[in-house]
Amino acid sequence: MTLGELQEISRQIRIDVVRSVGTAKSGHVGGAVSCAEILATLYFNAMKSDPALPAEQRDKCVLSKGHAAPALYSVLAQRGFFPREEVLTLRKLGSRLQGHPDMKKTPGVDASTGSLGQGVSISVGMALGARLHGSQQKIFAVVGDGEAQEGQFWEAMMAAAHYKLTNLTVVMDNNGLQIDGSNDQVMSLGDIKAKLLAFGFEVIEVDGHDIPQLLQAYTVKTTRPKFILAHTVKGKGISFMENQVGWHGKAPNAEEMQKALAELGA
Amino acid sequence: MTINIKEIKAIRVATGAALAELGAERKDIVALDADLAHATMSCTFGEKFPDRFFNCGIAEQNMICMAAGLAISGFVPVASTFAMFGAGRAYEQVRNSVCYPHLNVKLVFSHSGLSVGEDGGSHQAIEDISLMRSIPGMTVLVPCDGNEARKALRAAVTFKGPVYIRAARLPSPVFTADDAPFEIGKAVTLREGGDVAIIATGLMVYQALLAAEELEKTGIQATVLNIHSIKPIDRQAIIDVARKTRRVITVEEHSVIGGLGSAVAEVLSEECPTALKRMGVQDRFGQSGTPEALLDYYGLTSKHIVETAKEVVERVK
Numbered sequence: 001m002t003l004g005e006l007q008e009i010s011r012q013i014r015i016d017v018v019r020s021v022g023t024a025k026s027g028h029v030g031g032a033v034s035c036a037e038i039l040a041t042l043y044f045n046a047m048k049s050d051p052a053l054p055a056e057q058r059d060k061c062v063l064s065k066g067h068a069a070p071a072l073y074s075v076l077a078q079r080g081f082f083p084r085e086e087v088l089t090l091r092k093l094g095s096r097l098q099g100h101p102d103m104k105k106t107p108g109v110d111a112s113t114g115s116l117g118q119g120v121s122i123s124v125g126m127a128l129g130a131r132l133h134g135s136q137q138k139i140f141a142v143v144g145d146g147e148a149q150e151g152q153f154w155e156a157m158m159a160a161a162h163y164k165l166t167n168l169t170v171v172m173d174n175n176g177l178q179i180d181g182s183n184d185q186v187m188s189l190g191d192i193k194a195k196l197l198a199f200g201f202e203v204i205e206v207d208g209h210d211i212p213q214l215l216q217a218y219t220v221k222t223t224r225p226k227f228i229l230a231h232t233v234k235g236k237g238i239s240f241m242e243n244q245v246g247w248h249g250k251a252p253n254a255e256e257m258q259k260a261l262a263e264l265g266a
Numbered sequence: 267m268t269i270n271i272k273e274i275k276a277i278r279v280a281t282g283a284a285l286a287e288l289g290a291e292r293k294d295i296v297a298l299d300a301d302l303a304h305a306t307m308s309c310t311f312g313e314k315f316p317d318r319f320f321n322c323g324i325a326e327q328n329m330i331c332m333a334a335g336l337a338i339s340g341f342v343p344v345a346s347t348f349a350m351f352g353a354g355r356a357y358e359q360v361r362n363s364v365c366y367p368h369l370n371v372k373l374v375f376s377h378s379g380l381s382v383g384e385d386g387g388s389h390q391a392i393e394d395i396s397l398m399r400s401i402p403g404m405t406v407l408v409p410c411d412g413n414e415a416r417k418a419l420r421a422a423v424t425f426k427g428p429v430y431i432r433a434a435r436l437p438s439p440v441f442t443a444d445d446a447p448f449e450i451g452k453a454v455t456l457r458e459g460g461d462v463a464i465i466a467t468g469l470m471v472y473q474a475l476l477a478a479e480e481l482e483k484t485g486i487q488a489t490v491l492n493i494h495s496i497k498p499i500d501r502q503a504i505i506d507v508a509r510k511t512r513r514v515i516t517v518e519e520h521s522v523i524g525g526l527g528s529a530v531a532e533v534l535s536e537e538c539p540t541a542l543k544r545m546g547v548q549d550r551f552g553q554s555g556t557p558e559a560l561l562d563y564y565g566l567t568s569k570h571i572v573e574t575a576k577e578v579v580e581r582v583k
Contacts, residue, residue: 056340103338103367111338112367118359121328125335125343128320132296133339152359155328163320 001044006211009040009078014237015266016074016087022257024091027099030247032071034232035142035173037209039063039075042140042171046218051080051108059137060110060126064119065144065173066100067249072109073097081108117150119143120170124159127168127225141170146178149187154199160225161200169218169226170201173208175234179248193229201227208232238263269475271439273412277469278376278433280412280440282307284419285344285374289315295423298333298345300326306346306376306433326351330359330371337369342423345371349378349391349432353398365401365428372422373398376433379519380547380564381469381557383436390552396524398430399497405429405450406496408526410471412440414494417448425450434469434519436557441472442492453500455507459487462575463507463514467493467526470517470545470566477571486579496529504533508540513578515543519566522546541582543574 013036021027039061043049047059063072070090077084082096089095096105100114111126113119123141130137147153160168172192180186189195196203202222206213208230217228234248235241238260252260289295289311296318303309303321312319322329326347333343345352352375353360364371375394382390399406407422407429409415415433422429446454456471457478466474471492478488489507493499508514514534516527527544534540547564561567 060338062335111335112363115358115362117327118331118363121331121359122335122338122363124328125332125337126339127335128332129336129339129341132318132336132341152325152327152331155323155325156331158325159322159328159332162323 010036013074017070018260020087020090022252028067030234032068034175041214043075061140062111062119062123066114076108116147117152121156127165145174157199165225171228175232177234196227203227205229274437275412276437277415280415282310284416286310296341300347308346326356330356331363333371334363346374349375349394353394374431377435378432380552380560383557386554387551392521392547408432408468413442451498453503454492457490461487463489463511465491466517473568476568505538517545
């Protein structure tokens with residue numbers, strides 16, 4: 001897949017996020033669009049994710065920052081797990097697309113997540129499971145930076161290093177903001193890279209919106225579990241949402257939705 | 267029945283041995299513990315199958331979600347720790363990562379109830395049945411002796427979906443028959459009598475049987491119903507004994523709020539309103555003491571059941 005194609009998938013993710021959250025009048029835009037390139041590159045490059053493959057032959061991705069579900073639904077729809085127009089059913093009663101990922105309802109969702117800190121532990125279990133099966137399956141977890149304030153996040157990191165899970169890659173969407181303000185104002189995470197190195201990870205820092213950098217990071221072979229620290233911009237691609245704390249969990253109204261879609265060239 | 271004690275064995279020892287036995291039969295069973303393997307006795311499995319045993323350290327939240335991940339990978343994980351930390355500290359992980367997606371995870375939490383003893387109130391889970399049974403889709407089993415514990419774990423790993431098994435710490439009499447059937451959702455009538463029904467769970471079943479023997483000497487005939495399956499609960503068996511005796515006592519080594527007593531009250535109040543007395547921990551915490559001293563202090567011995575039964579028989583004519 002070419003760089004241009006991956007950029008286009010990322011743009012389509014942003015369009016779907018704005019449309020689906022705007023239509024639902026509820027949801028999280030900022031932290032969903034900040035991981036658009038991460039999800040596009042995972043599902044269309046790094047992972048074996050063809051829906052035609054049996055589930056056990058596909059690589060797995062746990063969206064531990066489950067509130068970014070609208071971005072995950074878009075990439076799954078674009079990958080062919082369900083019809084693209086279904087993203088507009090987001091958060092509606094009876095929809096297969098719940099407010100947070102639900103593996104029992106949505107085709108292609110590998111784990112039910114949303115309560116922060118839990119998904120990354122699930123991914124540790126899945127990586128152990130893949131190893132026990134003697135499978136070459138790769139396991140990815142996409143985590144938030146605010147999520148790393150959960151104690152359980154560090155329990156999971158400790159376990160991943162302890163079990164030497166080289167089949168696990170944790171990608172942090174490091175957009176620097178959380179609901180109540182910047183991470184540094186609310187509860188500083190300090191030097192994330194130094195912390196993860198100390199926990200026993202191989203840490204690769206990238207610009208999380210730079211597709212070639214992400215692709216390069218996925219291909220690095222490591223002897224320790226891999227942590228990709230992806231620096232991102234919350235609300236990326238929508239000028240009036242970029243780096244705005246207020247757009248963590250707010251849905252755009254009709255006018256804002258049109259403005260955002262126009263900026264995205266929809 | 268006449269009580270026939272075969273041996274004295276802690277329920278946790280029985281679940282530990284059963285886990286190792288099942289591990290030999292099924293390669294898809296994996297076990298996890300949180301630095302309490304020599305207390306929960308999951309170490310028996312760990313010694314035999316080190317490749318399928320994961321000690322997660324003192325990190326119960328991570329352990330429960332790791333079990334969820336292993337279940338997604340197709341394994342049947344059995345996670346063990348103390349009831350306080352598994353059902354208490356990691357409640358939300360059990361709720362959201364295991365039960366919300368209805369994953370095939372088995373939770374065997376030991377050191378439940380007051381009979382933990384000397385460690386005191388901070389370690390005596392008296393709310394675990396209540397917490398676990400309120401989660402949609404969760405199955406809750408409370409074996410009454412070592413024999414039942416072995417059967418409960420076998421039934422749990424055969425069943426598809428999340429199951430909680432509550433296991434007691436202290437050595438206790440093994441008195442149920444080796445060949446007694448064990449079925450999830452089915453109560454077991456251990457003794458029949460028309461004057462009062464004693465519905466008990468876990469270690470209290472044995473105390474209920476002792477009480478029934480004592481009561482017989484005073485002319486009171488008691489039915490003893492063993493509810494090893496708190497959820498799903500055997501509604502019909504409860505209704506039947508209530509209709510027959512018109513007087514029901516529940517006994518559990520757990521808070522009377524949300525446990526067996528509540529579960530029985532829910533059935534009876536909807537289907538067969540009956541005079542009911544709930545014996546258990548009366549909305550307070552435990553404390554340090556020997557298990558025997560604690561059970562006596564909190565009113566959970568056969569002697570207390572006898573007194574309560576006499577009162578109920580006297581009061582409800």
